Amino acid sequence: MTHQAYAYYPGCSLSSTAREYDVSTRKVFEALGLELRELEDWSCCGASAAKGINHLLGLALPGRVIQQAEEANLPLTTPCPECYSRLRFAAYEMKDEATRKQVSQVLETEIKNTGAIEPTLKIIWQYDGDLRIKKPLTGLKAVAYYGCLFVRPKDVAAFDDQEDPRSMDDIVTRLGVEMLDWGFKTECCGAYLSVPKPEIVYRLVYRILKGAKQAGADCVVVACPLCQANLDTRQKAIEERYRVHFDLPIIYFTQLMGLAMGFSAQELLLDKHLTDPLPLLRGKGLA
Amino acid sequence: MGGNSTVTPVAQSKFLSEVERESGQRIMDCYQCGKCTAGCPSAASADVTPRQVMRGIQLGLAEEMLDNSMIWLCVSCQICTARCPCEIDIAKVMESLRLMATRQGRAKERDIALFHRLFLKSAEAGGRVWELGLGGFYNMSSGHLLANVGLLPSMLAKGKLEVLPHHNKKAKAAVKRIIERASLLEGK
Amino acid sequence: MSLDYEPRIIGFLCNWCAFAGADLAGTTRTGYPSNIRIIRVPCSGRVDPLLILKAYQQGADAVLIAGCHPGDCHYVQGNYFARRRFALLRQFLDYLGIEKERLRLEWVSASEGRKFARLVKEMTEEVSRLGPRKDTVRRPVKVATE
Amino acid sequence: MARIGIFLCHCGTNIAGVVNISQVREAVKDIPQVVLVEESKYMCSEMGQGGIREAIEKNKLDRVIISACSPRMHENTFRKTVADAGLNPYLLEIANVREQDSWVHADDKEAATEKAIALTRTAVAKALLNQPLTPKRVGLTKRALVIGGGIAGIQAALDIANAGHPVVLVEREPTIGGRMAQLDKTFPTLDCSSCILTPRMVEANQHPNITIFTYSEVMSVSGFVGNFKVQIRQKARHVDSVKCTGCGICWQKCPDLVPSEFDTGLGGRKIIYVPFAQAIPNVPVIDMPNCRYVKHLEAAKEGKKLPPCRICEKLCPTGAIDWEQEDQVLTEDFGAIVVATGFKPFDYGRYTEFGAGKYPDVIGLLQLERLLSASGPTNGELKRPSDGAHPKTVVFLSCIGSRDERMGKPYCSKVCCMVMAKQAILLKDHDPEIQPYVFYIDVRAGGKDYEEFYQRSQREQGVLWLRGRVSKLYQDNGKVIVMGEDSLMGRPVEIAADLVVMATGMEANDGAVDLAQTLHISYDTHGFMVEAHPKLRPLETNTDGIFLAGTVSGPRDIPETVAQGSGVAAKVLGLFSKDELATDPTVAYVDAMRCTGCFLCAEVCPYGAIDKEPSRDGRLLAKVNESLCKGCGLCVAGCRGNCINLRGFTNQQVIEEIMALCR
Ligand SMILES: Cc1cc2nc3c(=O)[nH]c(=O)nc-3n(C[C@H](O)[C@H](O)[C@H](O)COP(=O)(O)OP(=O)(O)OC[C@H]3O[C@@H](n4cnc5c(N)ncnc54)[C@H](O)[C@@H]3O)c2cc1C
């Protein structure tokens, strides 16, 4: 197999709240023989904040990341859908020559905007080699929750079906997990509103968790730090508020991959989640 | 909308063409079906719905469309955009209205605007965002002193939030410069 | 784009689709540049390459042939012949020093008034950009007739 | 010297408001051989035409140029006008200064005027080379082909047959009846669909002038109005329809069941089957790929053993089962063709936000018709597909695959609002406890008694109409949750439904485009066939002798479809009232002095209109068969030596036009 290397942009969340996503992603890539070279001195992509304040800033912050990858002469990848979406948007808008020039001007260096930008999820989905599974995760039932930014908008970011994406389901099915069909794959969790408007997020997340439970899932598989945070850290409050009992661990797909590849739950930081997945995994003899 | 005042519709208003220019969307294509609103995560909590925002623009109601909570509660999830039968990018329209409001110093949802600003501040301060700091600053600045505090102990215990900001000097300098230059060059 | 250069475009339009499409542009008041001059022919396949050369020789800045979409030809296969001949002629144009942008073959159905208008606009802009013809075809060549 | 008259039409202000007519007059009046320039406010009006006739007679004009609207509009009108004045109609030329000038260059009057002058000059240049032409007369076959045996086709066939002319009705399915046969009751009168349809089907079947070919398709069409030659393929039923009495023993005893197309997959049918009880003809077909005997034969080829079955054959009292039967191709002559191949419902599986067709309790309108029908898969008991429970909350979603740019279907399907109203009322009739909710964008109830019917559903039956489109459906604990907006309240709403019905729109039928291409008629971007004129010639196509009826040209309901069926019959009968037809004289002709006999022309002629004729010195030369030639001119462009030319569009004429336009 040819050795493939990527410029790796973890983004802010993965270096704090979502460390387990970062760690598990790196482990999985390494195990698959795919190299991630973290960009040096990378900076924030601006998330949804920058574009709402200043349009150009919303392009220039991701622009710097793109430009760094250009310097490294590598295809750019990131696990975080928010970052991915910002990077893609910037690249998309910079297809317009004037915009590209303007961003270059802000960055004080020419940005070519020709390199590939793919999320780690897509790279793994399209990886057709052996997944090096040592320990299939049989007995586990899960639903995949994709959230918004990997599937929308169509022309900019989507690499999977808009309403019924398959990528995570396909990957996790290969691990031996029974993936269930459900109706909330791409519904919104409220994103960053969990800080300024937690009420909205409670309502949305309640629905999603209820849907997962109804489908018969033991846990929810995710690929987004924000989704993970909203579904995991708000779960207790929601259970209290709506007088329900979910106890649904929210696990990154890379953590499940790592587990199947033989890494320990601790190595994959599976003990960092607020809704503890360990009892479930131990119960099934998987951790 | 508003609900208690008479509306004087203005066909082909200046506001309409401003929004169309800013967003690149054809607002008059909207036939008010409501599909955007039906799937919107925030609509139920807002004072006007996304469909009504589209209508308001069609009627030229500039004030009301820049001063509602919907444009701030919109999280750019793009569900509306993906499903609109008239292929209008509603999320983009919302973003454009936010930008227009910001430029005019309006923000119906001060908390969210504040959150965005603090987020950027955090990025500016460290080159990368320090999430614990962001939460803390937000609580202090918004006056919601205890918001989200309940979560803190468990999150810290799990190592989910780093107590110290993870600054990166070079990144910090770069972000600072970008913010300066972007504000300088925006609109040029 | 030079301001005083008004290119002259000769359009051979098939009676069933493109000519009807051009009519529809009119019926729906979809405006386009007046540079095009239309000749009605029964079928795009009726357009003999010699007629196109005649147009260039007479000073046309560009020639448009428009007919029914593939599969829709009123005469079954006329537009396929048009397409084949067009490909050959285009190569020949190169040899004559006429830019290939000056010859277009397009499919316009009777319901595509907007498309026709857009085409004329595009072509006019493109040819204006090219400016006046620089080749030497514009002199009497004998075109065999009856 | 010719004597040319030029007539400049104002078309009210349509032309004169843009083109400076007096400037045109000045520019063309001195063209050599022009003896007269006249104007009229409306050239096509009785007065305008009278003026032309008078001028021809008074000035002995031998060429007439009319500078007016598109020749596609009034060429025939004016040809008649000049003919009435004794001038050969082919000596007329029309300059298109309205559609292709004043209407598209309204913002540049100067350029429009200049162009009007150029176009008029060009018409003069061409007209000088016009020759008087005389149409030939040919006979016609007074026998009609009707393609498609839905209500449109049945109606057309009956009306033509009743006027005494033979009709062949070709239907692709094993029975005639079309979609209407699948319906339960019909709006706005709620009469039972099969009660009003079946008598017509029987009448058609028994009519001495009607021959029905079911399970058949049109393969090819050649010829022209009055004289079409059509190849029809009759697919093998594997049942001898002469011997079969329709006793039904075979399909009662056939051991296998597959989903029934007629019941939209909700019920089953046997392998040997008639689609429904009142099918016409009442002769079954064997669905070969699914038949046990066929599978047995195939397995045997691979050396495997499967039981041969052949129960139908053993039990058939008349020995009608015929395994050897093969497709048959018939070639028939017709004078006119009616296309009535109908529509198909939009596939709601394309909406992934509504479960992509995977949720069992989300169905389409046609499926609900079958569930409501007493002869349907549930004998009219309303049971939902997932668990057979009786639904109480039923939600309708309008405009599925209609008014939706995202699906590439911007048009309104016209009947589904009324169908929703009808079905909601029928649901209430079935079970008063059912609560129907209807999500709509606009209610399209424009027809006689339609609005009253829709109002009744809300006022008297308690159907709740909610204005708004639904965004998403999801399954939840045996319910389908409907997320919509009530746009009148401006609030998101949610309903937990037991059954959701998609108001699927009308799409062009499968194979419509292929059929249109076989017939050489036009179709639009949605696959609906195109009328010669949307308002004034809605039943004709641009090809003489080929007509359209029913939903083949766009969505419509039964009353309109039936009206079109009868209307099209009137068109056909009008054609058949003549004993001969005049052919278009703008055909090709060969210059025998120059022809080298290479027959490149014959190679490209789509109509085989070039014959090989020996000349005096024995060489074979080209000769045009004028009744086959359609005047496309392919031969002219194909001939290397300019030895063949096209009347009305000769090379010299086109060259004159080019020269005039390049001036
Ligand atoms: C769910 C539903 C409910 C409806 N309810 C009502 C109602 O209550 N009242 C009302 O007025 N209208 C109603 N309509 C509309 C009505 O069904 C149509 O107006 C009518 O059926 C159209 O008839 P048609 O003959 O044009 O087409 P079809 O009924 O579609 O008939 C076309 C026929 O042509 C055949 N065919 C197709 N292609 C070929 C081919 N290539 N060669 C040979 N044969 C071919 C088909 O097999 C079919 O038999 C309803 C429609 C739907 C979908």
Ligand SMILES: Cc1cc2nc3c(=O)[nH]c(=O)nc-3n(C[C@H](O)[C@H](O)[C@H](O)COP(=O)(O)OP(=O)(O)OC[C@H]3O[C@@H](n4cnc5c(N)ncnc54)[C@H](O)[C@@H]3O)c2cc1C
């Ligand atoms: C304002 C308006 C705008 C419209 N615009 C459109 C449009 O844009 N497109 C469209 O498709 N449709 C349009 N329509 C509809 C269109 O006008 C009608 O569909 C059409 O004119 C109906 O034609 P008709 O022959 O049935 O009736 P009419 O046009 O009413 O003709 C009936 C004729 O019968 C004569 N008559 C009446 N009683 C007797 C009698 N006892 N003896 C002898 N003669 C009698 C009348 O004098 C009249 O000349 C419009 C209608 C209106 C009102």
Ligand code: SF4
């Ligand atoms: S979905 Fe589109 S058309 Fe419908 S109301 Fe929203 S913006 Fe308008």
Ligand code: SF4
């Ligand atoms: S993008 Fe904004 S308006 Fe659209 S559905 Fe999401 S939150 Fe609502």
Ligand code: SF4
């Ligand atoms: S058993 Fe024989 S006669 Fe009876 S319906 Fe079947 S094929 Fe016809």
Ligand code: SF4
């Ligand atoms: S052979 Fe058997 S399976 Fe086939 S049609 Fe006859 S009875 Fe049915």
Ligand code: SF4
């Ligand atoms: S008839 Fe009604 S439901 Fe059908 S497409 Fe038109 S508006 Fe929609």
Ligand code: SF4
């Ligand atoms: S009555 Fe006329 S205006 Fe009113 S809905 Fe019907 S068609 Fe429209």
Ligand code: SF4
């Ligand atoms: S192509 Fe011309 S020369 Fe050849 S046979 Fe036909 S008419 Fe004669």
Ligand code: SF4
């Ligand atoms: S014009 Fe020529 S090619 Fe066309 S049908 Fe007539 S003979 Fe054939």
